[in-house]
Amino acid sequence: MMNRSSLQEDFGALRFQLAYMSYALALTHVHRLPAAPAVFRAPFQRLIEKMLSPDVWTYWRHVSTGNGPMNKSLGELPPQWNPVHDDNIMYSAYIQSMALLYHYLFDDPKYAQPGALTFKIEPLYWGDGGESFEYDEKSLNQRLYWQMVEKGYLGIACEPNCVFQICNQPAILGFRMHDLVYGGSIAEEVTEGYKQAWSEFGITRENGHFNILVMEKEHELLEPPPQGWADFWLGSLINMWNPEIVKSNFPAQIAHWRRDAPEGSMWIEPSVKPEGFGPPLTHAYDFGWAAVCASEVGDADSLDRLLKYADMFMDPVWDNGAYFYPRRDGWFDDQGRLAAMDPHTGNALLGYARLNVPDGLNKLYNNPLTKAHFAQPALVDMSEGIEVREARYHPDTRSLNIAMRPGRCREGFFDLSFANFWGRGSWSLLIDDEVAVEGNDSEVTSSGRAEAHRNGDRLDLRLPAGDHRLEVVWNEA
Numbered sequence: 391m392m393n394r395s396s397l398q399e400d401f402g403a404l405r406f407q408l409a410y411m412s413y414a415l416a417l418t419h420v421h422r423l424p425a426a427p428a429v430f431r432a433p434f435q436r437l438i439e440k441m442l443s444p445d446v447w448t449y450w451r452h453v454s455t456g457n458g459p460m461n462k463s464l465g466e467l468p469p470q471w472n473p474v475h476d477d478n479i480m481y482s483a484y485i486q487s488m489a490l491l492y493h494y495l496f497d498d499p500k501y502a503q504p505g506a507l508t509f510k511i512e513p514l515y516w517g518d519g520g521e522s523f524e525y526d527e528k529s530l531n532q533r534l535y536w537q538m539v540e541k542g543y544l545g546i547a548c549e550p551n552c553v554f555q556i557c558n559q560p561a562i563l564g565f566r567m568h569d570l571v572y573g574g575s576i577a578e579e580v581t582e583g584y585k586q587a588w589s590e591f592g593i594t595r596e597n598g599h600f601n602i603l604v605m606e607k608e609h610e611l612l613e614p615p616p617q618g619w620a621d622f623w624l625g626s627l628i629n630m631w632n633p634e635i636v637k638s639n640f641p642a643q644i645a646h647w648r649r650d651a652p653e654g655s656m657w658i659e660p661s662v663k664p665e666g667f668g669p670p671l672t673h674a675y676d677f678g679w680a681a682v683c684a685s686e687v688g689d690a691d692s693l694d695r696l697l698k699y700a701d702m703f704m705d706p707v708w709d710n711g712a713y714f715y716p717r718r719d720g721w722f723d724d725q726g727r728l729a730a731m732d733p734h735t736g737n738a739l740l741g742y743a744r745l746n747v748p749d750g751l752n753k754l755y756n757n758p759l760t761k762a763h764f765a766q767p768a769l770v771d772m773s774e775g776i777e778v779r780e781a782r783y784h785p786d787t788r789s790l791n792i793a794m795r796p797g798r799c800r801e802g803f804f805d806l807s808f809a810n811f812w813g814r815g816s817w818s819l820l821i822d823d824e825v826a827v828e829g830n831d832s833e834v835t836s837s838g839r840a841e842a843h844r845n846g847d848r849l850d851l852r853l854p855a856g857d858h859r860l861e862v863v864w865n866e867a
Contacts, residue, residue, distance in 0.1 A: 391407055391733050392735055393734070394671050396465035402492070402673060405441065405484055406734055408440050410490075411492075411741075412434055412437045412789070413742065414738065414741055414742040414745050416434075417746050417828070418753065418755055420750075423781040424763070424783075426768065427806055428778075428780070428806075429772075430495070434491075435493050438485070441488060442508070443829075446481075448471075448511060450478050453471055454465050456550040456551065460612065464550055467550060475523070479548055482533075483557060483560040486534055486558050486560075489526075490564050491563075491564075493565050493571050494567045496822045500526030501526060503528055504524070509522070510519075510523075520554040528572075534546065538561070538583075543584050544606075551605055553603055555601065555603065558584070562577055563630060563755065566755050577737060577743065584821075591604055594635065595613075598639045598642045598643065600623055601613070601621045617676075618659065618680065621683075626751070629683075629687060636706070640689065646724070650701075651703070656696065658728065659676065660721060660730065667712065673732040674728065675739075678739030678743070681693060681740055685743045685747070685748070687749075697743065711777075711797055711800065716736060717733055717736065720732055751802045762785075767790045768808065771805075771806070772847070773799050775796070775797050775800065777796070777797030780793035788865075789861055789864070791860040792859070792860040794857075795857040795858075796857075799855060803853065803855055808862075810846055810847075812847065813824075814848075815865045816830040819851070821839060821840060822860055823859070
């Protein structure tokens, strides 16, 4: 996951990889495997745990001092250890939204407990005991909300003095998740204020490209040349609450940046950093974000062409059951086509683009999960490494359909656990179209093909490892 810079300064830093991996999991769970929280819950927790690691956030100790190209007017500032108290929305919004997404998706207040989000560093040879800052999803959300209010809803700065449109969108996602979990209308308040505040500068330019950032002290729009990654990254995110502005500009944006390639594939012209903004680290962010944005706006043709190019020319590999694109430095191949690959694009963005559905983030934001969703039968625990290919409950037919294969599971059997199973009448569980288990609220009868028993409010099932399709059908109570 390490990029060419170990300072966590560029757009492929660890925080961005971890955050968009979690967003990809969220979208896949809601839209593709809604009856399989077992697939997503533990990985989501591990991503949050990694986001809390000092490897991810201690860059702020240096970045907070400013005195760089875009904040010279502030002079050199005292260093800040706390990564979420002021500015640094490029980190704080991601951990805020990830924690609240977890609560919303799994109906689990794990990160609502005091100190559940603690930023702690305990160095061995310096620091006189280190630093520790305790938050939870509610106190962190409140801290971001009041910063947003104090800034007049224009947004919270990433680096001191630099208010990027992009990195304020995850905070809005977090506000929406907070509203869905706890009630209220913070997200609506913030988005209305945001539109008003940005009307002075324009969310987009007259030429249809997105504006990137405002310098806070000067209250001036910084206007570098258009950037492909900025068009597509912001478009991917802001589509959740302002789809009109995205879909009215995306066709011209993709037409501006795309380049045709063999067999109907295409790549995206990279936006090389302007001179004076650090070393020109090669990357494929423009390409990766174009794929994500195409998936979000529902441009299946562009998405297919981009993914075809990635598979033909960006050297994908399978490693221990995982498909990704390894890092490759240098911008172009000997045909003058994009060849660069970075960990953020190869590990997170292209997977996100493949797993998303049209308006995936918009639907997550605007179509809340109901109490009925959390009361439906679902796969809530399973052996490690199983690949679940289908998981959906169908209320109209009172049936739960699960498809799976061994994946990286090394056991000779699958252990599965289902919730919300009882109180629905008699039922039959079919494995590969053959009845394997039958039961009702008082009895469970297993065939030789599987073992099943009631475990409190769950049904536990053991069956031989393999490629299987399971269907549970309930009769009328």
